[in-house]
Amino acid sequence: xxxxxxxxxxxxxxxxxxxxxxxxxxxxxxxxxxxxxxxxxxxxxxxxxxxxxxxxxxxxxxxxxxxxxxxxxxxxxx
Amino acid sequence: xxxxxxxxxxxxxxxxxxxxxxxxxxxxxxxxxxxxxxxxxxxxxxxxxxxxxxxxxxxxxxxxxxxxxxxxxxxxxxxxxxxxxxxxxxxxxxxxxxxxxxxxxxxxxxxxxxxxxxxxxxxxxxxxxxxxxxxxxxxxxxxxxxxxxxxxxxxxxxxxxxxxxxxxxxxxxxxxxxxxxxxxxxxxxxxxxxxxxxxxxxxxxxxxxxxxxxxxxxxxxxxxxxxxxxxxxxxxxxxxxxxxxxxxxxxxxxxxxxxxxxxxxxxxxxxxxxxxxxxxxxxxxxxxxxxxxxxxxxxxxxxxxxxxxxxxxxxxxxxxxxxxxxxxxxxxxxxxxxxxxxxxxxxxxxxxxxxxxxxxx
Numbered sequence: 072x073x074x075x076x077x078x079x080x081x082x083x084x085x086x087x088x089x090x091x092x093x094x095x096x097x098x099x100x101x102x103x104x105x106x107x108x109x110x111x112x113x114x115x116x117x118x119x120x121x122x123x124x125x126x127x128x129x130x131x132x133x134x135x136x137x138x139x140x141x142x143x144x145x146x147x148x149x
Numbered sequence: 150x151x152x153x154x155x156x157x158x159x160x161x162x163x164x165x166x167x168x169x170x171x172x173x174x175x176x177x178x179x180x181x182x183x184x185x186x187x188x189x190x191x192x193x194x195x196x197x198x199x200x201x202x203x204x205x206x207x208x209x210x211x212x213x214x215x216x217x218x219x220x221x222x223x224x225x226x227x228x229x230x231x232x233x234x235x236x237x238x239x240x241x242x243x244x245x246x247x248x249x250x251x252x253x254x255x256x257x258x259x260x261x262x263x264x265x266x267x268x269x270x271x272x273x274x275x276x277x278x279x280x281x282x283x284x285x286x287x288x289x290x291x292x293x294x295x296x297x298x299x300x301x302x303x304x305x306x307x308x309x310x311x312x313x314x315x316x317x318x319x320x321x322x323x324x325x326x327x328x329x330x331x332x333x334x335x336x337x338x339x340x341x342x343x344x345x346x347x348x349x350x351x352x353x354x355x356x357x358x359x360x361x362x363x364x365x366x367x368x369x370x371x372x373x374x375x376x377x378x379x380x381x382x383x384x385x386x387x388x389x390x391x392x393x394x395x396x397x398x399x400x401x402x403x404x405x406x407x408x409x410x411x412x413x414x415x416x417x418x419x420x421x422x423x424x425x426x427x428x429x430x431x432x433x434x435x436x437x438x439x440x441x442x443x444x445x446x447x448x449x450x451x452x453x454x455x456x457x458x459x460x461x462x463x464x465x466x467x468x469x470x471x472x473x474x475x476x477x478x479x480x481x482x483x484x485x486x487x488x489x490x491x492x493x494x495x496x497x498x499x500x501x502x503x504x505x506x507x508x509x510x
Contacts, residue, residue: 072212073291073343107407121266122295125346142161
């Protein structure tokens, strides 16, 4: 039920209440009224039941790498 | 791009899990709280990949599964009212109540419409002014602001034939009840990424603070879940429980404050009954007096509904609490399956029984 799908913003409507988005080729309108930050064309948002609930920040691949290194360091300690 | 199931991350986390298991002298017991995680974990094969070292239990995070049977009966009562349209998310349709389901009522002529969004239900109401449209509001903190927003829009647009039967629930109070149960004895939690997108990390601080339990807020890609498992395992090894955010690209410390305010504007906490748990104080969301016109439970008279015990052997209540796994149910696969479900965990796509049925684990 808490399923969320990522989609890219194609265009924010004039009233700034909804936006046209593209999710893997499916193009549709979603509500952006519960987002607490502004979105613009090209931003990636997570859609739940027709509403954008949050904006995706660029993943810091660096942090994932650091976790792997930390786990490997634990392995060597044994 | 590297495939997740051939990644360094997976290999290292599996090794780490084996190490932690060895040190503990028993299997590690983790719970994924969210139903969407249950699906990802079963479908990707993660449950099977870690089977020798981690027991991954499914928790109470499927809203349809935890809906009390009496609430399903109330929904069916509405469905039988003349001139009334029940509008709902699809998962609710097949859930059996004490004596019927929405699907059966629809077959008998009830007007039941399935929508992807409450906004579609609102638009339906606008197009059909002659009908009263009742939206069945199920879902946790992720869904509640969306339903709030729809009620606010109904008011703004002057749509008077739309109302909501709120069965919304909030997860932290139920998590507390679950973690208080000495029988469960978990070693860590995979916390729900989209609930936390709204509530922020802070809403789950109590997991480390009050229960001294490692946890990580996870995203919904297989590599997100593996990363979260890795983070929880490191916390176990270090003996330093905290609520870590693995889903950094979406979840913030404070969450979506605007959405939180929208929930507060329309709803107030109330005591509510959960399947498997019973009554949990402050764990439900009822519509505030100011929005009474949009509250189906005030708009229409409802009879008191008695609990009718169904003695068919369904153990969904135990499965929701992570005490039993689907194959331990004597109905599972033999008579209970997705086309003829005996309980909600087989109905909802995110239910543990449905996940085990479709993916074998």
